[in-house]
Amino acid sequence: MKARMYLWGLSLLPHIGSITIRRLVEGMGSEEAAFHAEVEDLKTYGGISSGKAEAVVKVRSALNLAEEWNRLTQREDVELVTWLDEEYPRRLREIYDPPPVLYYRGSLGCLDGPTVAIVGRRRASPRGLGWAKRLGRALGAAGITVVSGLAMGIDAAAHEASLETGKTAAVLGTGLDVVYPKYNRQLYGDIPSSGVLISPFPLGTRPQRGNFPARNRIISGLSSAVIVVEAGERSGALITAMMAVEQNRDVYAVPGDPADSGAAGPNRLIQEGAKLIMGPEDVLEELCLSGQLKLPLEEPGKGRSPEASSRAADSTTQELLRILASPLHVDEIAGMTGLPVSVINSSLVKLELAGLVEQLAAGVFQRVS
Structure with a gap:
């Protein structure tokens, strides 16, 4: 229990990411010792500068860790899992530099089986929204948990559709107690009963540009495959796809009209080797072939009459x-x-x-x- 508390405490300190935390724990011998590291220890084992080490010590000195931990663990609307726990999502544990702590609401069990991310742009076209819903419903019905980022557009459509037939996991770019965007408040409230809300950020964290690449990395890390429905040339969905490749995940893309700006991202991904999909059955068949899913599938119009x-x-x-x-x-x-x-x-x-x-x-x- 103490190790979990001190690991959580380390995650609250500035200038200390997961790699630095691992170095400190290894160098100091325990999470408790790492949390109490002084400036020279932080420089030696954590590899951070004097200025940053001094900032870490200053913040830590003002933190009543035991009191804050008790307050957190007594809350009924927030649960915590760390990389010390068996319940920590298996796929996420496999990636390089996984987050040490996840705040969640709902059931992490929905991440134990097949998981597929559906991502795309916020200002989605009717066609893109239709695709996201079609994919979300089909994957949910097949017992696959759909993972996305609770943004407007493609994300929200995928979450909503998958809830109609199955389960979904939403990774937030804010603290777990911050609803963003406000437009998705109803969806935010619905997900925990049939899936899970997840955030790597401390409670109260507001939306900041730098949070979302980290969120996207977790989306791909939790998933066995990523589907990009619509995305511009600089869309965050492409960042998620690139991270998926780095994490050895399959990437699928829905092709579109080259004249449509929303098709630029998926079309480019296909050029670079992503798998082109023409319907949900393409993804389901790939998952069956790879052994990740057991589902009797037939090609439309073939097999049984x-x-x-x-x-x-x-x-x-x-x-x-x-x-x-x-x-x-x-x-x-x-x-x-x-x-x-x-x-x-x-x-x-x-x-x-x-x-x-x-x-x-x-x-x-x-x-x-």
């Missing part, structure tokens, strides 16, 4: 196939069947992957004749 698939389907999918002779919105389907929207979305994703229904517009489906 619609009649055979219908006979094998449960009563819900049979009912959907019956009423989708003409185009219907998900809300209309819910009104006609009385089924929860989450159940309808999950079934529609499976039928779409099997080539039995097609999505004509956002939320509008029809049976394939």
Whole structure:
């Protein structure tokens, strides 16, 4: 318990990142000794300058660590995991320079299975939002946790869609208690019940430009693959993709019209070796082939006939196939069947992957004749 407290204390000090913390702990022999390091120790084992070492000691002297730790651990709305804990996310532990401490709300268990990040620009086009939702629903229905950054645009669309059929993990660029952007307050509140909110930053941390590359690095670190839906030439989504490559993660990209600025990033990634995807089934098949996912997949329109698939389907999918002779919105389907929207979305994703229904517009489906 003490080691966790002192490691948390080290994470609060200025000019000390995770690499420096590891050096200090190794050099001083323990987290407690590292936390109490004096200026010369900080210079010798931490490799930081005299000025920075003096700043560290000054901040530490003003910190009542035990009192602050007790206050944190008594909160019911925040939990803490450190790299000393078994619960620390496995994939994140594997990367170079993982954060020593994560604050979270929800269940870290959703990160134990397959995880895929969906990222893209904030000012997304209707097409981009449609892609993010389609991917989020399909991956969620397949039991994959969708990871993203809770930003507006592609991130929010991916989170919302994956919650309809499965689980999602949101990595924040602020403290866990700071909702940013405010527009996503409802989503921020919904995620912990079916996923997890995560932040490497101390409580109260406001949004700052320098926080977001660190957030993006964690997004890719938590994921076995990253999908870029829309991104400009200087988008943070491209930073996430580059970090994914460094972390030996697969990178997928949704191609687009070269005349569209939002397609510039994905198209460039494809030129540089990212895997082009034309639908959710491409990602699911890749995950199956790599052994990360066990899911019986069929190419749309191939394998079993619609009649055979219908006979094998449960009563819900049979009912959907019956009423989708003409185009219907998900809300209309819910009104006609009385089924929860989450159940309808999950079934529609499976039928779409099997080539039995097609999505004509956002939320509008029809049976394939």
